[in-house]
Every structure is written in C-alpha cells, then in structure tokens.
Amino acid sequence: xxxxxxxxxxxxxxxxxxxxxxxxxxxxxxxxxxxxxxxxxxxxxxxxxxxxxxxxxxxxxxxxxxxxxxxxxxxxxxxxxxxxxxxxxxxxxxxxxxxxxxxxxxxxxxxxxxxxxxxxxxxxxxxxxxxxxxxxxxxxxxxxxxxxxxxxxxxxxxxxxxxxxxxxxxxxxxxxxxxxxxxxxxxxxxxxxxxxxxxxxxxxxxxxxxxxxxxxxxxxxxxxxxxxxxxxxxxxxxxxxxxxxxxxxxxxxxxxxxxxxxxxxx
Ligand code: ACO
Numbered sequence: 001x002x003x004x005x006x007x008x009x010x011x012x013x014x015x016x017x018x019x020x021x022x023x024x025x026x027x028x029x030x031x032x033x034x035x036x037x038x039x040x041x042x043x044x045x046x047x048x049x050x051x052x053x054x055x056x057x058x059x060x061x062x063x064x065x066x067x068x069x070x071x072x073x074x075x076x077x078x079x080x081x082x083x084x085x086x087x088x089x090x091x092x093x094x095x096x097x098x099x100x101x102x103x104x105x106x107x108x109x110x111x112x113x114x115x116x117x118x119x120x121x122x123x124x125x126x127x128x129x130x131x132x133x134x135x136x137x138x139x140x141x142x143x144x145x146x147x148x149x150x151x152x153x154x155x156x157x158x159x160x161x162x163x164x165x166x167x168x169x170x171x172x173x174x175x176x177x178x179x180x181x182x183x184x185x186x187x188x189x190x191x192x193x194x195x196x197x198x199x200x201x202x203x204x205x206x207x208x209x210x211x212x213x214x215x216x217x218x219x220x221x222x223x224x225x226x227x228x229x230x231x232x233x234x235x236x237x238x239x240x241x242x243x244x245x246x247x248x249x250x251x252x253x254x255x256x257x258x259x260x261x262x263x264x265x266x
Contacts, residue, residue: 001043009040012060018053018216020044020114027061032069033127041105048114053223054215055109055116056208057135063122064132067149099158106160109134112228115215119208120144120186121201126153130161133168136227139211140195141204144186152181167234168193221255 006013010031012023022044024031048055059065071077075085087095109116109131118124118135126149132138140146148165150157157165157178165174169192177184190198199207215223225248233241 001040001047005043006040008036009043010034010037011040011044013044015048015052018051018220019056019212020048020052020054021056021058024057024059024065027059027063029069030063030066030123031059031061031128032066033131034069034072035102038102038105042108045105045108045111050113052114053220054212055114055135056119056212057109057116057131058119059122059128061122064118064120064124064144065128066123067126067128073153103158103160106130106134109136110231112224112231115223115227117208117211117215119204120146120189120195121204123147125149126157127159130157130159133161133164134159137197137211138189138195139197139199139204139208140186140189141201142186142190142198143201144189144195146177146184146186146189146194147181148178149181151178165194222252225252 001009001013007025010024010026012021012025014021014023022041024033024037026032026037045055072084075083077083087098090098115137116135118132118138120132120138120140121144122141123145124132125145125147129146129148132146148157148161156162162174162178165177168174169177173192176182184192184194186195186198189195197207197211229241229244229248232244236244
C-alpha cells in the first residue's frame, strides 16, 4: 500500500527482520475503528511477503483501540463510508454479507503463515477487544483495560472475537465477561489466560522485543505448521489429529532433507 493509502486507512506499517508492525493510527479518537481501517488491514495482511513471520498489532498514543467509531452509529453524523444506521434499510442477506466483509481482516489474523501479537496498553474495547482476541498472543500492560462493550449497546460481538475468547478463558468466564460488559484489567487478563505476557507499562517494549525474538528463533516452516496443527486440534478427533500430525511431519522431513541434501555436482 502507498503511504497515502495507509494514511487513508488510519494505519502505519513497518516491515523488517521478518516482523511486520501494524499501528492503528487515530490517537485523537483512541484508535476508533471504521471500515476503511478494516479494508486497509485486510490489504496489508494479504500483501505481506513470505518472509514475514510475526505480525505485531498495536495502537498509537498509548491505547490499543476504543472499538468501533461510535459516530457510525449516529444517524445525525453521516460518514463518507456509510452510516451503520443506513444498513438497516438493507435486507437481512445484504447485512450478513456486509458484516462478512468487515470480519475478513479479523479472521485473516489466524493465518498460519505468521504469528500475530497484539500489544495492548490503555483500552481494548468492543471491536478493539475483538481485534486483540483475533491475534494469537496478547502482551498487555498491567493497567490495560479490556471490555466487551457490545452487549451493553444491544449488540453481539460480531468481529470474530467470540471463538478466541472462549478458547482463551473458557465458556463460563467468556459469558461472564460479555454479559456483564465489565472491564478486565491487564493483571486479571494474565491470570485468566487472556494475555500471555503482562508487564508494567515501562517494560512493554522490552517484553515485546523479547517475545518477538523468541517467536522468530526457530525454523519458520516448523512454527507455521505447528500453529496450523494447534489451531485445528479442538475441532478434530484424536485420530484425525494424529493423522494431521503425521502428514505435517512428512512435509517437515522433506523440507529438512532438501535443506541438508548436497547441492548437485558436489
Ligand atoms: N468512537 C469515536 N470516538 C471516540 C471513541 C469511539 N469509540 N472513543 C473515544 N472517542 C473520542 C472521544 O469522543 C473524544 O473525542 P473529542 O476529543 O472530540 O471529545 C476522544 O476520542 C478522546 O476520548 P476521551 O473519552 O476523552 O478519552 P479518555 O482517555 O478519557 O477515555 C475511553 C477513553 C475510555 C476509550 C472512552 O473514550 C470511551 O469509553 N470511548 C467509547 C468506547 C466504546 O463504547 N466503544 C464502542 C464499543 S462497541 C464496538 O466496538 C462494536
């Protein structure tokens, strides 16, 4: 994407050393999300080259994201990309198709080609919480604040966050967090498995660097194939998972053999 396209999408992108860092860049409104940001995110993820092993997602200005741009729910404030209230004029199928498009970048974060890491400081509310949940790992400050606000607004979380939330904390805790729309502090997020690393704000960048270093230390193919195995494990029978392990290992053996094979003519 060109710098102008990134700026239009309210995103920043840095790529180097096998790591792509995507920054939600609307600090003036706490990185509130709108469709142009989701479309930009989908394009970035689509266009990442094969060398990228880790995708870091973070927010500008000391907060992750305050969720959906609430002006989109205000009929008095039409947005250039369409006020969500206008969506009510569509038939059910069209609304479902529209949400499908919005969900796409959230789902793309599960791609086994790379490991995705959300860096959560400040607030992760609603769509912000769901975006963090769609990443494989969450590194949070101890005073970060996660909140699934949607039920309080009469909505359901529909940006791919429900499945990873249940996977992270279990059904009962997920229901309690969503139904009450309460705020979960970073410290608690660490205790219940919502965040994998929790540190004081001053240590956030060092913790991120250490995590990224560890995630990029081992062969890319093995790490990606392992991510794919683990992702699919809950939905498979034991026998199907064993088969998937065997099949993946054959591909690993072939890769390793090719890497150690003497070059032709040696
Ligand atoms: N959409 C649009 N603008 C927002 C949003 C949002 N989600 N969140 C914050 N802003 C704007 C505020 O209106 C304010 O604008 P202004 O400077 O023009 O007045 C600016 O960002 C700063 O916000 P403050 O409330 O002053 O910042 P503070 O740090 O005190 O609070 C907080 C941050 C807690 C995130 C608060 O702004 C908030 O509760 N925002 C709304 C969160 C929300 O309900 N999101 C929707 C969830 S549901 C979903 O995502 C589907």
